[in-house]
Amino acid sequence: xxxxxxxxxxxxxxxxxxxxxxxxxxxxxxxxxxxxxxxxxxxxxxxxxxxxxxxxxxxxxxxxxxxxxxxxxxxxxxxxxxxxxxxxxxxxxxxxxxxxxxxxxxxxxxxxxxxxxxxxxxxxxxxxxxxxxxxxxxxxxxxxxxxxxxxxxxxxxxxxxxxxxxxxxxxxxxxxxxxxxxxxxxxxxxxxxxxxxxxxxxxxxxxxxxxxxxxxxxxxxxxxxxxxxxxxxxxxxxxxxxxxxxxxxxxxxxxxxxxxxxxxxxxxxxxxxxxxxxxxxxxxxxxxxxxxxxxxxxxxxxxxxxx
Amino acid sequence: xxxxxxxxxxxxxxxxxxxxxxxxxxxxxxxxxxxxxxxxxxxxxxxxxxxxxxxxxxxxxxxxxxxxxxxxxxxxxxxxxxxxxxxxxxxxxxxxxxxxxxxxxxxxxxxxxxxxxxxxxxxxxxxxxxxxxxxxxxxxxxxxxxxxxxxxxxxxxxxxxxxxxxxxxxxxxxxxxxxxxxxxxxxxxxxxxxxxxxxxxxxxxxxxxxxxxxxxxxxxxxxxxxxxxxxxxxxxxxxxxxxxxxxxxxxxxxxxxxxxxxxxxxxxxxxxxxxxxxxxx
Numbered sequence: 001x002x003x004x005x006x007x008x009x010x011x012x013x014x015x016x017x018x019x020x021x022x023x024x025x026x027x028x029x030x031x032x033x034x035x036x037x038x039x040x041x042x043x044x045x046x047x048x049x050x051x052x053x054x055x056x057x058x059x060x061x062x063x064x065x066x067x068x069x070x071x072x073x074x075x076x077x078x079x080x081x082x083x084x085x086x087x088x089x090x091x092x093x094x095x096x097x098x099x100x101x102x103x104x105x106x107x108x109x110x111x112x113x114x115x116x117x118x119x120x121x122x123x124x125x126x127x128x129x130x131x132x133x134x135x136x137x138x139x140x141x142x143x144x145x146x147x148x149x150x151x152x153x154x155x156x157x158x159x160x161x162x163x164x165x166x167x168x169x170x171x172x173x174x175x176x177x178x179x180x181x182x183x184x185x186x187x188x189x190x191x192x193x194x195x196x197x198x199x200x201x202x203x204x205x206x207x208x209x210x211x212x213x214x215x216x217x218x219x220x221x222x223x224x225x226x227x228x229x230x231x232x233x234x235x236x237x238x239x240x241x242x243x244x245x246x247x248x249x250x251x252x253x254x255x256x257x258x259x260x261x262x263x264x265x266x267x268x269x270x271x272x273x274x275x276x277x278x279x280x281x282x283x284x285x286x287x288x289x290x291x292x293x294x295x296x297x298x299x300x301x302x303x304x305x306x307x
Numbered sequence: 308x309x310x311x312x313x314x315x316x317x318x319x320x321x322x323x324x325x326x327x328x329x330x331x332x333x334x335x336x337x338x339x340x341x342x343x344x345x346x347x348x349x350x351x352x353x354x355x356x357x358x359x360x361x362x363x364x365x366x367x368x369x370x371x372x373x374x375x376x377x378x379x380x381x382x383x384x385x386x387x388x389x390x391x392x393x394x395x396x397x398x399x400x401x402x403x404x405x406x407x408x409x410x411x412x413x414x415x416x417x418x419x420x421x422x423x424x425x426x427x428x429x430x431x432x433x434x435x436x437x438x439x440x441x442x443x444x445x446x447x448x449x450x451x452x453x454x455x456x457x458x459x460x461x462x463x464x465x466x467x468x469x470x471x472x473x474x475x476x477x478x479x480x481x482x483x484x485x486x487x488x489x490x491x492x493x494x495x496x497x498x499x500x501x502x503x504x505x506x507x508x509x510x511x512x513x514x515x516x517x518x519x520x521x522x523x524x525x526x527x528x529x530x531x532x533x534x535x536x537x538x539x540x541x542x543x544x545x546x547x548x549x550x551x552x553x554x555x556x557x558x559x560x561x562x563x564x565x566x567x568x569x570x571x572x573x574x575x576x577x578x579x580x581x582x583x584x585x586x587x588x
Contacts, residue, residue: 081486101489108487114481119501119579132489132497159579175483 009211022037029181030056031081031240032094037089038265039075048076049102051265057180060238062209064251064258066297068304069133072266073244074187080242081109081185093183101183104127109174112188114168115177116160123147123156126174141180149208150174166197184209186243200252203282209239210279248301251279252293270300332431342563349375368549377553384538386556391535394450395561398457399514405458406465407507414499415491424577431463435521440527450532453525460521461514468510472503505580508573515565519558 039050049293050072057063065073068132078084079091093101095196116125119278127143150170161170176184189205190198245251249299251258252274260270274293276284313332353370356362364372377384409427413420435456442452484494526536535554542551 082488083482083485099488102486106488107486108336109480111482114485115477115478117480117498117501128497129487132484132493161579161581188541 006290011053029059029095031059031061031094032057032242033092034080035090035092037076037079037086037091039072039079039084040087043094048265050079051162051267053266053268054089055259055268055271056092057240057242059240062241062254062256064243064245065261066245066251066253066258066301067261067266067269068263069246070302071261073261073265076266077185077187077242077244080183081107081304083109105179106181106183107166108179108181108184110169110172110184110186110189111175112191114160114165114172114192116168116171118160120155120159122152122158122160122163122171124235125160125171126178129175129178129201141178143178146174149177164197164199165193169193169201170204173205177208181265182240184239184241186241186245188246191246198247198250199282202250203280206254209241248294248297251297252290253285258293258297260297260304262303266284269296272297274298325576341587358497365546365548368552372549373552374554376547376549377556380550380553384553384557387535387538387554388561390533391519391522391526391558392561392565394525394534395515395518396457396565397456399461399511399518400456400520402461402518403465403511404516407469408461409462410469410473411468411495415495420470427463427466430459435524436528437461439525440480442525443529447503448529448532452529453522453532453534456525457518457521461518464517465507466511466514468506469503473499473505475506476502498543508569508577509568513568515569519562519565519576523558546557 002196012155033056033272034053036052036054037050038048041047041049047085053072053076054064065076067073075084079086080093091098094106098107103237120128123229125142126146130143132220141149144153148157153168155163155167160171163171169192173189190201193201242253243251243254254275258272258274259268261267261271262269272293276287276289350370355490357367357369360426388456409423439452439456440458443453446452473495480498481494484498490499522534523536523539526532526534526538535558538554539551542548542554
């Protein structure tokens with residue numbers, strides 16, 4: 001299933017109580033780099049949503065943003081995805097401007113709502129990015145492969161209204177992966193799901209995250225494995241993920257690092273490395289280390305006035 | 308995976324549509340029977356009303372004499388009805404295409420909308436009766452002025468609805484398309500046009516009936532070439548009210564059939580839309 005990662009797994013460090021923000025990655029080779037970025041809505045004198053935020057996400061790193069409602073998490077993500085221009089400061093993705101990464105299809109965006117097109121089938125929705133601006137973009141994963149990856153092959157001919165919420169979100173995930181982008185931006189992708197589905201989708205997401213890199217799902221033929229191996233060599237790196245969530249447990253379960261944002265205007269309050277070993281499983285959520293991390297992050301949030 | 312549970316059991320591929328008679332009957336009867344029965348009841352009430360009040364034939368003819376007038380000269384009424392229908396469908400087509408082109412441009416630019424909309428309204432509020440004689444002078448006595456009038460009366464509801472439809476897109480889907488760097492033309496093709504379809508069908512139903520009115524009014528003015536409008540005009544003057552009513556009934560039937568045709572196409576096209584999925588409660 002999931003690949004084990006390079007980081008040492010034997011020594012799961014206790015969470016550091018002083019988890020102050022420090023840029024983990026050097027700016028030059030960062031996958032996503034925010035430099036003193038502010039966003040103000042509604043012109044001068046308007047609402048300041050994000051206040052001079054600087055941080056970098058290393059290639060292959062899974063970083064979560066947590067914080068009180070209205071702290072600018074989504075705003076940060078929208079800027080990184082090129083849906084919003086920063087008022088001041090700068091954002092670079094893969095060493096260049098956001099628009100360039102967007103144009104070359106190296107960014108994938110997953111929203112809180114699946115936002116599928118209701119008149120297209122599952123397959124049509126996954127295929128849509130390939131059909132839009134066909135000439136651009138890098139090598140794409142085959143739709144066949146993607147449908148297997150998100151486990152919707154049997155449902156390829158269904159329309160969105162015939163699917164459950166979890167399935168719809170998996171379609172959205174498949175659609176975001178179709179160009180095999182290096183960077184995935186996820187805005188509470190599990191937020192609209194019910195509790196039980198949500199907890200399962202968490203690990204489904206990790207499985208897809210690590211499997212998409214290999215380019216194939218769980219069961220593959222020898223031929224596909226050979227191709228996958230080839231692709232793995234071509235792109236050793238795992239996808240970089242910037243993930244917005246309201247759920248502290250979700251952030252700890254998924255991330256390499258969790259950034260805690262202050263009450264709006266958003267600033268980075270703390271950056272906490274999650275030293276839990278990978279691959280992660282649902283059973284680990286009861287381990288003392290896991291709960292320590294959750295408590296630590298909750299503490300930071302509480303000081304922001306969140307229960 | 309727990310979410311294998313489907314919300315609807317609509318998974319099996321739909322069988323191809325074959326028109327076997329029994330099945331066709333079972334399909335259409337629930338739709339055709341209620342309006343036919345209602346019409347029959349209405350005719351009965353009409354007949355009774357005339358019977359009880361002993362109304363003069365020159366005020367309100369009996370339903371039965373209208374039916375007699377209609378069926379004794381059915382060939383004539385069918386021919387004239389077809390003329391009116393042709394004018395109205397041509398006007399509807401031209402008006403709709405023009406409105407869609409305008410709306411596509413206006414949906415992309417508020418400035419253009421501000422510039423064009425007042426002119427569109429100006430054309431709309433110009434009374435047809437005022438311009439109809441002018442159209443005859445401009446376009447001659449043939450079908451052209453009639454089609455122009457029918458088009459003029461139909462473009463407006465389509466225009467207004469199409470603008471609303473092109474704009475009423477799921478903002479999240481719009482975000483997604485922007486995130487994959489879709490051009491405005493791609494957004495129009497993939498998102499705006501399909502999103503506007505429900506609006507468009509609603510507008511077409513309004514415009515179809517309007518186009519019939521337009522055609523009839525035009526036939527009043529543009530003498531020659533006949534059509535139901537001319538028939539109504541002549542029979543009114545000659546006080547043959549049974550034939551006048553027969554013409555009106557043919558006109559109404561054409562209107563109902565046009566509306567039904569649009570509804571059928573709508574149901575087939577919008578199988579994904581909530582209005583089709585939900586149905587009446």
